Amino acid sequence: MTVLPTALDTNSPEYASNRAAMAEKLAELETEHAKALAGGGEKYVARHRGRGKLPARERIELLVDPDTPFLELSPLAAWGSDYAVGASLVTGIGVIEGVECLITANDPTVRGGASNPWTLKKALRANEIAFANRLPCVSLVESGGADLPSQKEIFIPGGALFRDITRLSAAQIPTVAVVFGNSTAGGAYVPGMSDHTVMIKEQSKVFLGGPPLVKMATGEESDDESLGGAEMHARTSGLADHFAVDEHDAIRQARRIVARLNWRKAHTDPGPAEPPKYDEDELLGIVPGDLKAPFDPREVIARLVDGSDFDAFKPLYGTSLVTGWARLHGYPVGILANAQGVLFSEESQKAAQFIQLANQRDIPLLFLHNTTGYMVGKEYEQGGIIKHGAMMINAVANSRVPHLSVLMGASYGAGHYGMCGRAYDPRFLFAWPSSKSAVMGPQQLAGVLSIVARASAAAKGQPYDDEADAGLRAMVEQQIEAESLPMFLSGRLYDDGVIDPRDTRTVLGMCLSAIHTAPVEGARGGFGVFRM
Template sequence: MTVLMSRLDTSGAEYGARREAMLAKLAELEAEQAKAVAGGGPAYVDRHRERGRLLARERIELLVDPGSPFLELSPLAAWGTEFPVGASVVTGIGVVEGVECVIIANDPTVRGGASNPWTLRKTLRAADIAFENRMPLINLVESGGADLPTQKEIFIPGGRVFRDLTRLSAAGIPTIALVFGSSTAGGAYVPGLSDHVVMVRDHAKVFLGGPPLVKMATGEESDDESLGGALMHARVSGLADHLAADEHDALRIGRRIVRRLNWRKAAGPVPAGAPPRYDEDELLGVVPEDLKVPFDPREVIARVVDDSDFDEFKPLYGPSLVTGWASVHGHPVGILANAQGVLFGAESQKAAQFIQLADRSRTPLLFLQNTTGYMVGKEYEQSGIIKHGAMMINAVANSTVPHLTVVMGASYGAGNYGMCGRAYDPRFLFSWPSAKSAVMGPAQLAGVMSIVGRAAAEARGQAYDEEADAAMRRAVETQIEAESLAFFLSGRLYDDGVIDPRDTRTVLGLCLSAIGDAPPAPPAGYGVFRM
């Protein structure tokens, strides 16, 4: 039998302490996500409703199939910056008329839906997901354009939004724009470059330059409707393919457009997988609050994969990395999960072989991260840790099967790379609230800076200021600790969202289903492995 046997003592004090620590982090997560859901705040929400408008998430709820899940992406975008949490846009994956689609919805209650640098990053990430996984892209448009004080960070990279729309269309991936309000200046090209365009009568306004700009540039007098109203675009310019009577009508038409796409998933139907034999709620007590304390990732695997069935590969070799085969909601996966944190030479070679096997069988890979990086020291350098780590990174970088990554705990140093961090373009990457990621741990980083500073002082023949060194170490540790936290990293879109550990199986199932929309890529061609 390959069913995992759990050894997690759910009645013990250690489990209870870990659970309470995770629940506290989840309460913080809920509070931060509530800020994004609140939009621009009660005053702006009330004003928007008084105008007879729906909120961004209400539009999404009416667009997607009743009772179907919506996987929101990057809800903490812009966290810890001067901009509102959520970055004035909602993005995610939803099912419309049975078709998995990427949805981008401007939130007009936040500065009129204006785009700031984090809005742009979040929007571009959503377009990348649509392209990689061949999912139709639906824009729910109501935006005042660029946040002008930050134009220097938006204007030049923002051209990618328009490039992406044309590339999606050229690749045969449908793009749909439902215009509820303003879509002006550069934003006018969102409907202009979409395959299908719906505009709401009396509300949609699409023009390159509004009446004041036209007056200044040409001296011409005009009004919003004659310059860029929905009726004008439906009757005169031809930009609008459909004229909607109101927002509900626009969403109905949008659903009808998707129904007529005749869209089919590349992958065939997947049989439903049996639920795990252990309660997903128990995932709350697996990860220690102190990430220096190791934990067994098999306890996570047993609560995520179908029937808790895991066929482990090389269980006695390189035991600090757990590898093996399983399925999640019927989708086969190869899993790499860090056991004791440190990656040694054997683990690296084991990983490289396992990744090649998955690539050969066209099996998606799931990386469960909890690593402090590759082992350092004279013994390990002499035994070839650089070569072995390079083999693993080579395999990850050039493998062409879809990769998914979940950061459960630590993600430090080059271990982040070998375990498919953001730089290695996993299809999806999510973090648990317990996750931390940096070049190294805060104490280690501060200690390295202290050693370097002490050596420099000795080389100059100067006495070393121990008091200043202690202050420097405290300051560096505080800074690195803050910058390594899950909320900070998610705010900068280094993941696709911080998730409740209990939702891991559901989130992975939704992602694996979305991946099935795209045809498989050809097998990998690897670079030179240094043996």
């Protein structure tokens, strides 16, 4: 075995400082996660329970197998917006009757579970994950439909939700809807288009138009039950495939539906895996509070992979990018991890070759980000940094093996692209609280704007206001700093969640297991033209 050694001194002042900075960020993250867990607040949660109903996360807890983890996705959706953190929807991956499923659950304590623009983005991301990884979908439905004041941002793109349900079914990926309350107007198409639908006596209400709308449109007098109640749909319309007497019975029936799917993963379980040789708790003290300070990503890899066993690829070439092979929870992975931050020509060419090898061998790739981007300057431009960076990005863009990305530190500029940022369709992308991502660092961006403004003034023969320049730079730095933080980016669905570094191995293991529900096949050629 090629076990990675460790040089991490847990008694050093640097380690203590790093750990303290990470602890502070984790406390901030916990505060924001608590907002999502609180739903609509005590008043609305109490009112919901008073109606004999379970909150969304309790429904999920009863749905998944006992003592199995639930990987919640995008819990900070809508953070920093006018809408509730979490976007009135819970999404994630859980195991039901031994089957890994993509689970969504409306949170009816937040504006009746109504969908806002961020709810839509979060639901579409969940469907994307289900489709790419061939995960059966179980929807726990209770929503009044679109949040009407924001309909202009929901109605037209929202049709993709129903399109996705039909495409999942056409791809032989099962879809199950369990209706816990209202599923009105467009929301009626969720149970209407799902392969299997469960409704609950005197609780489920599914109709294109409720009694007030029917009265206005046709003059017909009707009531909820005769228009869209569970018993009507079970006995008369045939929309309900299963009739449940209460919420617990509905969840039991949903579990039985999944148990009868005869669902098989494309790959067998790799079996037990040896844990890392080093304590995962030490991950808290590796990344510096100041991202300008470098750190050795091998210290992270040693605390993630099975047995801390890692076979490096080209270890003496392009040394600011660590590449190599390992296993994680038994699954083979190729790892690309930034060391000193900057990507040079050598690192770019090394990465392109490594990605090609992973595709030949059908091995998923894990990108561990800490990069300020590709190197700039006359020497590097003349040396071909553009074409070599393009080679790496070409390889990432056309790779067909599944990609996983974790933003540990900086992830700036085109380096974010080359390391498989969100625009390059990683199967999953997570961030640590220590990470930052933007077109460039705040100081650099503000400095560039200052230089351009100063040159413009000089070209016009005008005096330059240095005091105003200092104020502008401070304002720009503050803005870019705020917009590069992980909670801001997570709120916009640019990642699948901000995670505690100590959970990284578990999160990646669950993702790799989900990925292997579908075939894992690399590109066979088809990388386009590599400029040499």
